[in-house]
Amino acid sequence: MGMPISLALRGRHAADDEGRAAWADVMAALRAFDRTFSTYRADSYVSRLGRGELALADCPPEVAEVVTLGEEAERDSDGAFSVWRTGPDGTTVFDPNGVVKGWAADRAATALRALDATDFCLSAGGDLVCRTLDPDAPPWRIGVEHPHDPGRLIAVVPVTTGAVATSGTAHRGRHLVDARTGLPPSGVASVTVVASSLTWADIDATAAYARGGDAARWLDARPGRAGLVVWADGSVTPVRGGATAVPSGA
Amino acid sequence: MLWFLTTVTIVVLLFGYSTSTSGPSAVGGHTSAIASGNPVSGGSSAGGGSTGPSSTGATVAGPTVPTQWGDVQVVITVDGSRITRVSVPVYPSGTGTDAQINGYALPILIKDTLDAQSANIDMITGATVTSEGYLQSLQGALDRAGL
Numbered sequence: 001m002g003m004p005i006s007l008a009l010r011g012r013h014a015a016d017d018e019g020r021a022a023w024a025d026v027m028a029a030l031r032a033f034d035r036t037f038s039t040y041r042a043d044s045y046v047s048r049l050g051r052g053e054l055a056l057a058d059c060p061p062e063v064a065e066v067v068t069l070g071e072e073a074e075r076d077s078d079g080a081f082s083v084w085r086t087g088p089d090g091t092t093v094f095d096p097n098g099v100v101k102g103w104a105a106d107r108a109a110t111a112l113r114a115l116d117a118t119d120f121c122l123s124a125g126g127d128l129v130c131r132t133l134d135p136d137a138p139p140w141r142i143g144v145e146h147p148h149d150p151g152r153l154i155a156v157v158p159v160t161t162g163a164v165a166t167s168g169t170a171h172r173g174r175h176l177v178d179a180r181t182g183l184p185p186s187g188v189a190s191v192t193v194v195a196s197s198l199t200w201a202d203i204d205a206t207a208a209y210a211r212g213g214d215a216a217r218w219l220d221a222r223p224g225r226a227g228l229v230v231w232a233d234g235s236v237t238p239v240r241g242g243a244t245a246v247p248s249g250a
Numbered sequence: 251m252l253w254f255l256t257t258v259t260i261v262v263l264l265f266g267y268s269t270s271t272s273g274p275s276a277v278g279g280h281t282s283a284i285a286s287g288n289p290v291s292g293g294s295s296a297g298g299g300s301t302g303p304s305s306t307g308a309t310v311a312g313p314t315v316p317t318q319w320g321d322v323q324v325v326i327t328v329d330g331s332r333i334t335r336v337s338v339p340v341y342p343s344g345t346g347t348d349a350q351i352n353g354y355a356l357p358i359l360i361k362d363t364l365d366a367q368s369a370n371i372d373m374i375t376g377a378t379v380t381s382e383g384y385l386q387s388l389q390g391a392l393d394r395a396g397l
Contacts, residue, residue, distance in 0.1 A: 008255060010255045010256075014255060014256045015256050019256065023258055121372055121373055123356070126375050140372045141372050142373055143374045153374075192375055
């Protein structure tokens with residue numbers, strides 16, 4: 001399975017060598033993070049950490065950073081979100097994937113932030129970080145997939161500078177559970193979060209989703225977040241008015 | 251004011267986004283890139299709301315790409331720099347789990363490609379996992395169309 005990484009640039013370096021070099025830097029950073037964090041590469045730091053072959057102190061500092069983020073998210077979500085899960089054999093497994101994707105894309109965007117007079121929108125598997133410097137530029141228009149019919153859009157979120165992430169079950173490969181029960185949450189189909197940081201947009205989308213029927217209320221209490229909760233019955237709850245809902249399919 | 255907008259997409263295997271059907275053999279280094287550039291007029295939304303895609307464009311077939319589930323081929327219809335239609339004439343026709351997987355993954359991408367353009371959307375949130383064979387063939391079609 002591949003994860004699509006997309007970058008849109010507009011402005012001074014949208015089509016020159018400097019812009020292309022920044023894109024190459026983004027991909028190099030993502031591949032480096034993958035080598036560290038991948039749970040399917042047996043030789044990654046995270047895999048070796050999980051098997052007890054390495055201590056946290058033996059890993060690059062980014063691993064401790066991600067562990068700390070995971071613990072913070074676990075506390076904030078009252079345990080619904082966790083980077084620790086119970087493996088098939090009953091042992092505890094370190095699984096940082098709920099944190100790493102947004103964090104890595106956020107960090108990889110450093111190369112883009114260095115581009116002067118250039119706006120960007122970077123997507124890592126549907127989680128996005130955007131920047132707009134030009135005050136006359138329109139916001140980036142982010143379509144939110146309908147979790148029951150991912151070919152259709154359920155909303156459009158205009159973002160000048162900020163991040164958007166969505167968690168849900170619309171796609172395979174992400175088996176999100178409420179860490180308190182080990183079971184998939186019920187009642188909620190997807191959660192989209194808009195925040196200033198992609199790291200936290202991604203974490204909060206996953207944490208809110210894991211909380212199931214409590215998703216909108218939990219998200220509403222988070223500082224600086226906006227978003228959209230789509231329920232299992234297809235109804236929608238905008239959170240903090242940050243998302244501009246449009247008729248489905250528009 | 252006129253911006254030059256460039257969009258690049260690479261499909262890459264990253265992090266733990268494997269599935270139960272995607273074993274270690276799928277872990278490689280496959281990447282494919284989709285690049286396009288078009289000027290975007292400032293101030294108002296480019297392209298307008300109604301698009302009314304007609305079938306006047308050229309049809310370009312991507313390569314047939316073998317995947318772990320079978321062959322996949324994507325065909326696009328291009329009108330200028332716009333994709334107006336995407337079809338998948340060749341896709342795995344297995345039974346049981348395979349059929350479910352393919353019935354699920356392929357239509358999502360077809361509609362995304364069209365809706366994202368017709369709704370004048372820069373990016374989509376929600377698309378976490380996608381079909382490698384689909385994207386590879388789509389890339390081939392885009393290359394052949396000169397997009």
